[in-house]
Amino acid sequence: MKKDLVKILQGSLKSLGISPCPQIEIEIPREESFGDASTPVAMGLAKSLKKAPRKIAEEIVASIKDKNIFEKIEIAGPGFINFRFTRGYLYSSLINLLSSPKSFLREDIGNGKKVLVEFISANPTGPLHIGHARGAAVGNALCNLLEEMGFNVMREYYINDAGRQIRLLGMSVYAKYQQLLGKETEFPEDGYKGQYIDEEASALFSQKKEKYKDIPFKDCEKEITEWIYNRMMELIRNDISYFAIRDFSSWISEKQLYEKGEVTAAIEALKNKGFIYEKEGAIWFRSSDFVDDKDRVVVKSDGEFTYFASDIAYHKDKLDRGFDIIIDIWGADHHGYIPRIESVMKAFGYDSSRFRVILVQMVNLLKHGEPFQMSKRAGNFVTLSEVVNLVGADNAKFIFLTRKSDSHLDFDIDVVTATSAENPVYYVQYANARINSIFANAKEKGIDINTLENTDLSALSNTEELDLIKKLLAYPMVLEGAARAYEPHRITFYLQELAGIFHSYYHKHKVITDDIEATKARLALCEGVKIVLSDALTILGVTAPEKM
RNA sequence: GCGCCUGUAGCUCAGACGGAUAGAGCAACUGCCUUCUAAGCAGUGGGUCAGGGGUUCGAAUCCCUUCAGGCGCGCCA
Numbered sequence: 001m002k003k004d005l006v007k008i009l010q011g012s013l014k015s016l017g018i019s020p021c022p023q024i025e026i027e028i029p030r031e032e033s034f035g036d037a038s039t040p041v042a043m044g045l046a047k048s049l050k051k052a053p054r055k056i057a058e059e060i061v062a063s064i065k066d067k068n069i070f071e072k073i074e075i076a077g078p079g080f081i082n083f084r085f086t087r088g089y090l091y092s093s094l095i096n097l098l099s100s101p102k103s104f105l106r107e108d109i110g111n112g113k114k115v116l117v118e119f120i121s122a123n124p125t126g127p128l129h130i131g132h133a134r135g136a137a138v139g140n141a142l143c144n145l146l147e148e149m150g151f152n153v154m155r156e157y158y159i160n161d162a163g164r165q166i167r168l169l170g171m172s173v174y175a176k177y178q179q180l181l182g183k184e185t186e187f188p189e190d191g192y193k194g195q196y197i198d199e200e201a202s203a204l205f206s207q208k209k210e211k212y213k214d215i216p217f218k219d220c221e222k223e224i225t226e227w228i229y230n231r232m233m234e235l236i237r238n239d240i241s242y243f244a245i246r247d248f249s250s251w252i253s254e255k256q257l258y259e260k261g262e263v264t265a266a267i268e269a270l271k272n273k274g275f276i277y278e279k280e281g282a283i284w285f286r287s288s289d290f291v292d293d294k295d296r297v298v299v300k301s302d303g304e305f306t307y308f309a310s311d312i313a314y315h316k317d318k319l320d321r322g323f324d325i326i327i328d329i330w331g332a333d334h335h336g337y338i339p340r341i342e343s344v345m346k347a348f349g350y351d352s353s354r355f356r357v358i359l360v361q362m363v364n365l366l367k368h369g370e371p372f373q374m375s376k377r378a379g380n381f382v383t384l385s386e387v388v389n390l391v392g393a394d395n396a397k398f399i400f401l402t403r404k405s406d407s408h409l410d411f412d413i414d415v416v417t418a419t420s421a422e423n424p425v426y427y428v429q430y431a432n433a434r435i436n437s438i439f440a441n442a443k444e445k446g447i448d449i450n451t452l453e454n455t456d457l458s459a460l461s462n463t464e465e466l467d468l469i470k471k472l473l474a475y476p477m478v479l480e481g482a483a484r485a486y487e488p489h490r491i492t493f494y495l496q497e498l499a500g501i502f503h504s505y506y507h508k509h510k511v512i513t514d515d516i517e518a519t520k521a522r523l524a525l526c527e528g529v530k531i532v533l534s535d536a537l538t539i540l541g542v543t544a545p546e547k548m
Numbered sequence: 549g550c551g552c553c554u555g556u557a558g559c560u561c562a563g564a565c566g567g568a569u570a571g572a573g574c575a576a577c578u579g580c581c582u583u584c585u586a587a588g589c590a591g592u593g594g595g596u597c598a599g600g601g602g603u604u605c606g607a608a609u610c611c612c613u614u615c616a617g618g619c620g621c622g623c624c625a
Contacts, residue, residue: 027564030571031569040568043567077567078605079567080567163624163625293550293551294621296623297622297623298623299623302623306623307624307625332552332553335620338552339551359552361618404561406553406554409560423587424573427587433587434588435584441584477564481564489562490562490564507589
């Protein structure tokens with residue numbers, strides 16, 4: 001729909017001698033009387049052409065050559081051009097959707113551009129929690145979306161396996177293990193205290209028995225941290241797959257960045273560019289030359305690298321791999337890091353408009369409107385797997401995607417588990433299940449549902465049917481907007497609207513009747529709805545059950 | 549103190565690059581299962597878009613400012 005309109009308008013503007021051709025916006029007016037689609041393009045041109053917008057609109061309309069897909073074109077308000085499509089156009093569009101869904105629904109805006117999306121990237125020191133779950137849902141959906149829109153997407157998880165934290169984890173397990181063996185051992189001050197640590201210590205014992213009994217930590221540190229690291233990574237991978245997040249295409253280890261000398265090399269590279277200096281025994285990066293408000297230490301005066309140093313190396317590594325667009329998905333509590341990483345990107349000469357951090361806000365877990373603390377299984381936080389057990393993966397993902405990622409989210413267990421309209425995921429899935437049920441019914445009656453794309457649709461004539469078709473035609477625009485803005489939540493809202501129109505239609509009109517022509521036309525419409533519902537749900541990473 | 553995010557109906561939130569009379573769900577109230585799934589549908593009420601100023605043909609949207617909430621400001625990770 002948008003494609004067709006833009007093409008027509010471009011031709012029109014060209015014949016009027018307007019160049020360069022401005023970006024042509026198409027919107028779906030919320031008011032039915034304003035037509036099926038609308039463009040404000042004349043208003044945008046008013047300034048540069050020094051003419052009244054309505055006058056320009058008139059000229060544009062007059063110069064449209066091919067008017068046969070329109071029932072009506074009107075100029076309204078301050079200068080909108082409103083289009084009303086003929087039924088014939090709607091029918092043939094629906095046929096196109098049925099016969100080749102992918103090419104009809106997809107606007108290739110990616111052109112194979114290489115995109116890197118890094119998300120979750122939780123420290124391998126424990127199970128994933130509810131905050132990670134939101135980032136996972138957003139990252140997964142965004143990757144799916146971009147991939148569908150023609151980008152070449154790489155999904156990446158960065159593992160902070162080099163620092164103090166992983167060592168602390170090892171120490172915590174070691175201490176618990178010694179305690180199991182009846183040896184009084186001091187538990188590290190900032191050690192990990194979750195119950196999972198106890199379990200890991202028991203597992204260590206049942207696997208290695210008394211191997212480390214009288215061995216001081218420093219002598220078995222390497223073995224134990226490696227052991228627990230592998231266990232934690234397995235735990236995280238399991239959590240990810242339990243949440244039905246698509247596999248990552250790459251896992252980058254911080255430790256390996258050090259081992260391959262990338263950290264030193266990255267700092268060296270910055271030094272060669274003159275962005276590194278020494279002060280008070282430490283090594284600094286001149287981030288304040290760019291967008292940061294102060295310079296940042298990369299090597300401490302005791303000779304240790306800071307966490308930021310490996311981040312520099314990691315982002316340089318991303319740049320070196322030649323991505324056109326680099327997206328980091330972070331918890332909102334890390335927003336203070338954006339300027340320094342942006343500074344790094346700029347220091348390496350990367351156009352920072354191609355780097356984007358998406359912040360995912362905190363999740364407030366509630367039950368019955370009250371803050372909800374779950375079992376202390378993993379210390380003080382709620383784990384992802386517990387959430388999945390409680391509310392289901394589809395449910396949780398959908399809820400996470402019903403907000404823009406940078407707004408706070410109240411996640412109320414009662415609301416989320418309610419099997420009612422309070423719960424949008426069921427509402428949408430239910431529409432799909434109903435359609436399946438209609439098809440099952442049709443099949444039983446011996447109606448051929450395999451060749452619906454050859455159906456004569458002229459029986460589709462009531463408002464609800466035409467509205468449904470128009471809504472389907474708007475779907476590619478939603479996808480495009482969501483992809484350009486990196487906002488998968490727009491799809492969620494669209495889905496609720498589409499499902500709403502369908503439910504209403506379903507209730508008002510019976511699909512299968514004695515009128516075989518009308519029945520087939522309506523089945524074709526249902527097929528269109530089904531295609532779009534399942535397409536969108538798939539992008540969001542949510543299943544579309546056949547039956548509910 | 550500085551920076552970032554948020555503030556839209558009683559509640560939870562949408563609002564597309566500045567566009568037309570500001571939207572949805574829930575909650576409240578009224579109806580609808582002999583008919584393809586009632587996890588559904590139809591209807592009613594509900595607003596100073598936090599307040600104030602500015603930019604322009606036009607502002608919930610952009611700029612300034614005040615207020616409220618959250619987060620971040622380390623040679624921590």
